[in-house]
Amino acid sequence: MNSSIKQWLFVGVFGLFVTACDNRLNVEPTQSIEQSQALNTEQDVQITLTGAYDGLSDVNLYGGGIQYIGDLTGDNRDVVFAGTYATIDEIWRKTVTTSNTVTRDFWLDGYNAINRTNSVLSALTKVSEANRGSIEGQALFIRGALYFELVKAFSKSWNDGTPTANPGVPLVLTPTTSVTDADYRARNTVAEVYTQVLNDLTKAESLLPATQSGGNGFATKGAAAAILARVYLQQQNFAAARDAANRVITSGTYSLVSDFADVFKDATNASEIIFKIIVTDQDGANDLNTFYASSLNQGRGDVRVQTKFRQLYATGDVRGTFFNTAGQNTFTSKFNDQYGDVPVVRLAEMYLVRAETNLRLNTAVGATPLADVNLIRNRAKATALTTVDLAAILLERRLELAFEGQQLADIKRTAGTVGTVAYNANNLVLPIPQREIDTNKNLVQNPGYN
Structure with missing residues (x-):
């Protein structure tokens, strides 16, 4: 320094x-x-x-x-x-x-x-x-x-x-x-x-409580375990990543919201968000809104989503329609709220970590990889898979976690x-x-x- x-x-x-x-x-x-x-x-x-x-x-x-x-x-x-x-x-x-x-x-x-x-x-x-x-x-x-x-x-x-x-x-x-x-x-x-x-x-995980009075804008046992799952996954320590993600899932503290759009609304997403940055009209700022949202949603409209990405979503997958158009350009709808809290890590990611690591290890701790992937796809109204391989899981991560900061980390850890x-x-x-x-x-x- x-x-x-x-x-x-x-x-x-x-x-x-x-x-x-x-x-x-x-x-x-x-x-x-x-x-x-x-x-x-x-x-x-x-x-x-x-x-x-x-x-x-x-x-x-x-x-x-x-x-x-x-x-x-x-x-x-x-x-x-x-x-x-x-x-x-x-x-x-x-x-x-x-x-x-x-x-x-x-x-x-x-x-x-x-x-x-x-x-x-x-x-x-x-x-x-x-x-x-x-x-x-x-x-x-x-x-x-x-x-x-x-x-x-x-x-x-x-x-x-x-x-x-x-x-x-x-x-x-x-x-x-x-x-x-x-x-x-x-x-x-x-x-x-x-x-x-x-x-x-x-x-931190050993010391922190399961919940904090200030909500999921403050560190908890689950938040520490969720970031640990990311760290272990980046190291390719698949067993430790699996077990950390499984601790979050089985803690009973979090649950998936039923509507994908509600994940990105402060009033309805509390059960799924494991850790977030709290933003109000008096304090804090959401730079994901600043750069990813269109001018119609108080953003600058700088990051414009291209057709080639949107075409990765199959027909019927609600995530493939979770975009909005301003002029001739398309933008993600994840960050439309100027004062929306910024999600750092959420439960859906933990299911995908558990699915990937179980598949890599040929285990079924907590659930089978297919069951975990289909849980995420079912929430998105996407057609359930009958079989799953590593490529399918990595694609599911890309579709589910797009614009949430995990793109480069996934590319690097998978070479x-x-x-x-x-x-x-x-x-x-x-x-x-x-x-x-x-x-x-x-x-x-x-x-x-x-």
Whole structure:
């Protein structure tokens, strides 16, 4: 992390305390916070945790950026990006420059939110025993999820070369309270980052409750298990991915909504959404609406769905009609609500993870692969399959999870291609932002960007 990152981290965390506590308005300007001054009470820790959630919901993270970066990088003209943002156009064209501000802010805001979780984890002794487990679990969930997203985007995939040698991203596990030479971290290996992610999420699952009073906008046991299922699947640890997905499904906490369209309506989707980013007209932003929705639905109309993708849906599949037209262009209807919450992970994905991993392992934990796939297809009014193979399951993922951020991850873990571009091509890995390289000489740039 460079000095510019740290300044933002300090200002961001400092601002949380200044705005949240009336008795702290008279303070000296500073770039850093002494831990002993910043986190004296359980309320301070809770405020900082709230700040970590706020960071996680940033438009460059789960407020939309992580999702559209994954989908546009993995797109082979299933959509056309027709917007005026050159930075996002670079992502769609796979010509990202080291000065791209969208990818820069993904890195910056990710580490900002991670720093807040580190502050929470460093001050758990200030938290009552009754609340400590939940607060620790929530902080670990946020940190683990963000490191997973960072290592996927800025590093080679797990199945590309040697994870124990490939450079991942720097692991920072303690609060940054001052800038010294020790803060200029080198990149940990991909394997080291994945180990930390698994440690964080596994402990989070053990600590978190099944439900939170604030709803599924807050980390729960099921949310941690669902992200674990994604991590294990990316590592091709199929048994662990299967079992994590099965824990979510069999917990009894979640259920599929009966109407596919209702999945994307806040008033009706609570039972299916495992974790989401909460958006209201007072707080939060939905950048999936900004870029994917038409102007008729308060969006910019930048991401236009092409006929070649829509034709993948069979006649009768309601997902194949879940689009809307403005002028001559077609848009997904998943993000029509400007103030709609942003789904991060939902139950349908867990059924598809369980189906794929059971098939790969020739097992039937929880249900057969055919039963799980047909459960999803039946909800979509698609014709039930009589047999299922890996290709059918991967297609079902593409049809069900389109525009939700899983496109590139699926291509990479299955060693596929983006058109004619191989999964392990240099331009399918984001460059380390140039401002980080310039400041921190311990960072090594990704191949193809030197």
